Amino acid sequence: AEPLLRAQAEVLVGVARWASGELEEAHRAFADWIEHTRQSGNLAFALASVFYLAEIRIAQGQLREAARLYRQFLQLVPADDEAIRQAAPHLHLGLALVAHEQGDEPTAALHLQASKERGERASLSDWPFRWSLAQARIQESAGAWEEALDLLDAARRLYVRNPIPDVRPVAAIKARISIRQGGITAALAWAAEHGISTADDLSYEREFAHMTLARLLIARYRQECADSHLHDALGLLGRLLAAAEAGGRVSSVIEILLLQALAHEAHGDLQYALVPLVRALALAEPEGYVRLFVDEGPPLAKLLRRMQEEGGKVNVYLHTLLAAFGRQPDLHPPSFSPPPSEEPLSEREREVLRLIAEGLSNQEIAARLYLSPHTIKVHTRNIYGKLGVTSRTQALARGRALGILHLP
Known part of the structure; x- marks a missing residue:
């Protein structure tokens, strides 16, 4: 005993x-x-x-x-x-x-x-929470962001407090999805609510949140072209990388290196971008990482193709990753979208679109408006049809272009 x-x-x-x-x-x-x-x-x-x-x-x-x-x-x-x-x-x-x-x-x-x-x-007691998180992860990879957000809401309700550290909090995962959808306003609100800033002292329990903040800064740079956002992102990522390397947290190291590469890519510095990318590939290849790369989308695919053209040393792995990008559904088709309808959005549909812009999931919108999630999905489909779009990101862009939504 x-x-x-x-x-x-x-x-x-x-x-x-x-x-x-x-x-x-x-x-x-x-x-x-x-x-x-x-x-x-x-x-x-x-x-x-x-x-x-x-x-x-x-x-x-x-x-x-x-x-x-x-x-x-x-x-x-x-x-x-x-x-x-x-x-x-x-x-x-x-x-x-x-x-x-x-x-x-x-x-x-x-x-x-x-x-x-x-x-x-x-x-x-804890399996339903983990199951919902896992399903949300898979739906996010598939680009089914609304379904992923609904599953994350379910996970949050099912969470049973326990002594194990919650190093990937649901709120931060939702903020990441908002960023991928173009919901910068919602992600900024998340950072403000949880007190996440580049000036923070770093800790492992907030490492995932700070990497999410770096993603937000890169996304803001892509949208606003303000050098301060990129400077802040790279400064934060440098500190995060040193801490993760010191702690032997290789999964975080790989993600941080990818974010450094994406930050340089956003600025158009492709040669600088390849330096951290080469390191990330060297760490990831022995373990067979795929989704960590593919889920970053077209900007990372562009960098990998550039590396392949220049004769990357890990050609087999590069081929594997690029093939996985090829199997990925095109979440932002550039050449086709349904023609917009001449029918204007109803007041309720405008309200739903404004809440989508805040980064709310269907479940959260339903609760805010005292409607069923099914009704919100019907409104969302109607919005897509009238605006001639196929995703939340496109709906927000079209809504801003038409003056239905104000720019953040």
Whole structure:
């Protein structure tokens, strides 16, 4: 009992280490806890903790090791013990997310289905939250942003507070989607509400939020061409990179390098952009990262093609990524949009469009207007049809061009 109690105390210290970004120390504490619980015959506790162990490895950029952990412990789940089998939905969900990041959508779909079938039968307090987050991640990759926002709203309602650090808060994920939709105003409101600024002291718990702020600054530069935004973004990214490298947080390092590349690309400095991109590729290639690159969209695809033309050293990986871009649906088709209708927007449709501009999801708009989410979807389809657009981003641009919306 004494070694188990000692491991229990150590895992509490491990949680604190995790929150401060000391991932290797946190991993060691969780690994010791899992080993002691297995040795004491408490397989249920061990299996319940594997998800956290794998999440730490993912933050360290070790996708393959995380997948190995999930598979290893999934094999230990007995078929005849209902209590222990309740760990299986989490393990399948973890495997699905790793497969999705690696661009293996058939494997991701298989594990998602297995997680869904088992999760709906089990009485798990935290699985519905994780399931909604995972679904939102996949919908975001597909460009189904409204569906992703609705799933994130569901996740926020389902969140059960626990000691594990929330390093990817739902509000910051929603702000990222708003940025991708062109909803700068909504993202600025998020930063103001949560007190996120370039002058902040850095911490691991806010690293994701500060990377989101860097995305916002780059997006503002693209929109306003104010050099101060780019200067602030690059300054923040430099500080974030130093902190993430010092903490061995390779997943963050790769994303920060990509953002540095995109910042230089936005300024037209393609040669400068390739320097951090080469580093990002070197870190990402051994683990098979795909979505982290592809989800950045056409600007990053342009940089990868430029690198390929110049004879990149990781040609096989470059081909893999560019092929994945080729399979990506065109979220902003440049040459076609439906012809706009001559019918003007109704007052209710104008109200819905203004709330879309604030970055609200369908669920949030429905709550604000005391209507059903289905009714909001009908209004949104009508707005698209009348404006001759196919996405929120296009609707906002057309609305501003027509004077229905004021520029932020």
